Amino acid sequence: xxxxxxxxxxxxxxxxAVVAFSMFKSRREKTSEDYFLAxxxxxxxxxxxxxxxxxxxxxxxVGMAGQGAGDVGLAVSxxxxxxxxxxxxxxxxxxxxxxxxxxxxxxxxxxxxxNSAARALMALTTVVIYVAxxxxxxxxxxxxxxxxxxxxxxxxxxxxxxxxxxxxxxWGGLKAVAWADLFQGGALLIGSIVTFxxxxxxxxxxxxxxxxxxxxxxxxxxADHEGLPWTGVLSGMWIVLVYYxxxxxxxxxxxxxxxxxxxxxxxxxxxxxxxxxxPFAIVLPGIMSYQLYGSQMESSDEAFPTLIRxxxxxxxxxxxxxxxxxxxxxxxxSMLNSAxxxxxxxxxxxxxxxxxxxxxxLLLGRVTTAAFxxxxxxxxxxxxxxxxxxVFNYIQQFQGYIWPGVVAAFLFGMVVAxxxxxxxxxxxxxxxxxxxxxxxxxxxxxxxxxxxxxxxIVVAIMGLITLxxxxxxxxVLPVRxxxxxxxxxxxxxxxxxxxxxVATFYVIFW
Numbered sequence: 001x002x003x004x005x006x007x008x009x010x011x012x013x014x015x016x017a018v019v020a021f022s023m024f025k026s027r028r029e030k031t032s033e034d035y036f037l038a039x040x041x042x043x044x045x046x047x048x049x050x051x052x053x054x055x056x057x058x059x060x061x062v063g064m065a066g067q068g069a070g071d072v073g074l075a076v077s078x079x080x081x082x083x084x085x086x087x088x089x090x091x092x093x094x095x096x097x098x099x100x101x102x103x104x105x106x107x108x109x110x111x112x113x114x115n116s117a118a119r120a121l122m123a124l125t126t127v128v129i130y131v132a133x134x135x136x137x138x139x140x141x142x143x144x145x146x147x148x149x150x151x152x153x154x155x156x157x158x159x160x161x162x163x164x165x166x167x168x169x170x171w172g173g174l175k176a177v178a179w180a181d182l183f184q185g186g187a188l189l190i191g192s193i194v195t196f197x198x199x200x201x202x203x204x205x206x207x208x209x210x211x212x213x214x215x216x217x218x219x220x221x222x223a224d225h226e227g228l229p230w231t232g233v234l235s236g237m238w239i240v241l242v243y244y245x246x247x248x249x250x251x252x253x254x255x256x257x258x259x260x261x262x263x264x265x266x267x268x269x270x271x272x273x274x275x276x277x278x279p280f281a282i283v284l285p286g287i288m289s290y291q292l293y294g295s296q297m298e299s300s301d302e303a304f305p306t307l308i309r310x311x312x313x314x315x316x317x318x319x320x321x322x323x324x325x326x327x328x329x330x331x332x333x334s335m336l337n338s339a340x341x342x343x344x345x346x347x348x349x350x351x352x353x354x355x356x357x358x359x360x361x362l363l364l365g366r367v368t369t370a371a372f373x374x375x376x377x378x379x380x381x382x383x384x385x386x387x388x389x390x391v392f393n394y395i396q397q398f399q400g401y402i403w404p405g406v407v408a409a410f411l412f413g414m415v416v417a418x419x420x421x422x423x424x425x426x427x428x429x430x431x432x433x434x435x436x437x438x439x440x441x442x443x444x445x446x447x448x449x450x451x452x453x454x455x456x457i458v459v460a461i462m463g464l465i466t467l468x469x470x471x472x473x474x475x476v477l478p479v480r481x482x483x484x485x486x487x488x489x490x491x492x493x494x495x496x497x498x499x500x501x502v503a504t505f506y507v508i509f510w
Contacts, residue, residue: 007318026172047267065286073216184326191323405431
């Protein structure tokens with residue numbers, strides 16, 4: 001795709017303005033709470049848009065649109081639609097508990113509930129997954145998109161994206177990330193919706209498009225479907241989404257930074273409402289692209305980039321490039337900040353230097369952010385190997401090593417008050433091991449079913465340990481005295497509207 005001077009100017013102006021504004025807004029970060037949790041002062045609109053910007057990246061533009069173009073079709077939207085349900089439930093269950101405890105990270109909660117070993121295990125596993133899987137995949141998919149659309153080679157694209165994200169994240173921490181997300185999340189939604197209408201027009205309108213792709217416009221797929229069977233959706237997807245929406249640091253960190261419980265709850269519900277746009281912004285354009293340009297693609301992962309390359313007119317290309325670059329930069333910055341937070345607070349400050357000064361924690365947070373982006377940039381080009389089976393599949397399947405054990409540790413610990421520390425540690429160790437065995441010896445089972453079976457086995461192990469050696473008395477969690485834990489009426493109304501909208505979508509596209 002050729003860019004004229006106006007397109008280039010729009011792109012440079014957008015990226016420059018975002019970086020400059022986010023650095024300006026975060027110029028006074030002096031403590032670890034300022035840097036990692038934005039001084040616990042985020043309001044709900046910023047939280048909601050920031051969650052969306054962190055969640056939606058080129059892994060969706062490339063991977064989710066690719067699965068939509070492939071044999072999964074619209075059903076890949078289950079990830080976002082179930083996510084909207086999950087995040088509403090979490091707003092009323094897990095979020096108040098975490099905000100009331102005043103924690104910095106998810107691993108920190110496990111120390112209060114179980115012991116320091118549980119905290120260290122989750123922290124180490126999370127950092128490895130973030131750097132080796134999430135950071136790497138986001139960088140790769142972002143580089144692939146720039147390569148597909150603009151002809152820029154993969155490795156330079158990866159390093160360019162990494163450098164921009166690292167610049168303002170190293171400088172200002174979570175506050176810089178959140179303010180950048182405000183602009184980049186908005187551009188992302190606007191740009192992708194514009195692409196949807198361009199694609200719909202090229203396909204001849206909705207009726208023509210729906211008739212030509214009737215077999216792909218279903219949310220429920222057969223039990224023997226290799227891509228996303230309904231059995232996998234019902235058995236394992238809820239475990240994934242409890243982790244992703246309620247226990248995943250790079251999403252939850254914004255909630256932990258909320259000024260009030262009302263801001264935290266409205267923020268995540270707002271994010272759930274915006275997720276309802278994703279089928280129209282990403283999945284359906286992927287299906288449209290395959291209908292229009294399938295013969296031009298070597299793989300379905302090229303669906304969204306191909307649609308942009310062929311349909312977006314000169315004059316809008318700079319904005320679309322900025323939206324795509326902003327999407328990957330937002331997700332990357334969020335992951336960098338969260339990985340740095342966990343490494344600094346859960347591993348260094350807790351295990352190596354409990355008396356570390358605020359200046360040292362800030363310095364370490366910045367250094368580790370830079371180190372993690374370098375590691376991700378070095379690993380990202382290796383995902384071009386076809387053995388990984390597509391970037392979206394790579395992300396989902398490899399995160400299975402962390403989902404079942406972590407969700408079991410948190411939920412079992414909340415429900416069973418006398419579960420001992422050994423039960424929590426066992427969950428975090430057994431989860432990856434059991435899932436790995438399923439991956440090695442039961443490859444015919446969809447990975448979501450493997451996740452569900454792993455979760456069930458881990459819970460059984462925790463139950464046995466608790467039965468043999470229960471706690472004498474439940475552990476006491478810390479409490480923030482300055483937090484009002486009452487749920488505002490408008491929060492309940494907003495949650496109900498989101499759930500009705502999700503139900504309506506499933507009725508229409510059953």
